Amino acid sequence: MRTRIKEYRARHNLTQEDLANLVGVRRETIVFLEKGKYNPSLKLAHDVARALHATIDELFIFDEEENDIVEER
Numbered sequence: 001m002r003t004r005i006k007e008y009r010a011r012h013n014l015t016q017e018d019l020a021n022l023v024g025v026r027r028e029t030i031v032f033l034e035k036g037k038y039n040p041s042l043k044l045a046h047d048v049a050r051a052l053h054a055t056i057d058e059l060f061i062f063d064e065e066e067n068d069i070v071e072e073r
Helices: 005-011 016-023 027-035 042-051 064-072
Strands: none
Touching: 005 016, 005 027, 016 027, 016 042
């Protein structure tokens, strides 16, 4: 999964710490989200999207290969 969180965060002049405080998580969580190393819960994805005035679909990009693997299960 890829994300556009960093891009949207920059649009709003927010630091990782600022965003973390807005959604109630640690800064490290935002770091991992931005790097695509953490799959958020639906609630966290919603909270991040809301804080950045975006939709979940705008922020989180699911790679086609990942979708193919899920569909095969």
